[in-house]
Amino acid sequence: MTLKMHPSLAVHPGDWLKSEVVEPRGVAIGDIADNFHVSRQAVSAVLNGRAALSASMAIKFERAFGVRAETLLRMQARYDLARAHEAIDDEHIRAYA
Secondary structure, eight states: OOOOOOGGGOOOHHHHHIIIIIHHHTOOHHHHHHHHTSOHHHHHHHHTTSSOOOHHHHHHHHHHHOOOHHHHHHHHHHHHHHHHHHHSOGGGOOOOO
């Protein structure tokens, strides 16, 4: 039997970073963008859950805030997988078992 994680438990890493890491430190999105050498829009899209967190952006957050890039990328993978499970209608997939 396969255990399934409820999709509501999968949190976008940007939402988590914003509420648990960035906001408590009082760091502005523009400051992060300047530090990461990316656009303000790119940082905003990730922190507001509108864009996926890339490996390079995860490394930048690791270096700036001390949060492991691997942890952030696992969060992104879990989030993506939960959204995919919601989107796919399993009734129409024939199993080859």
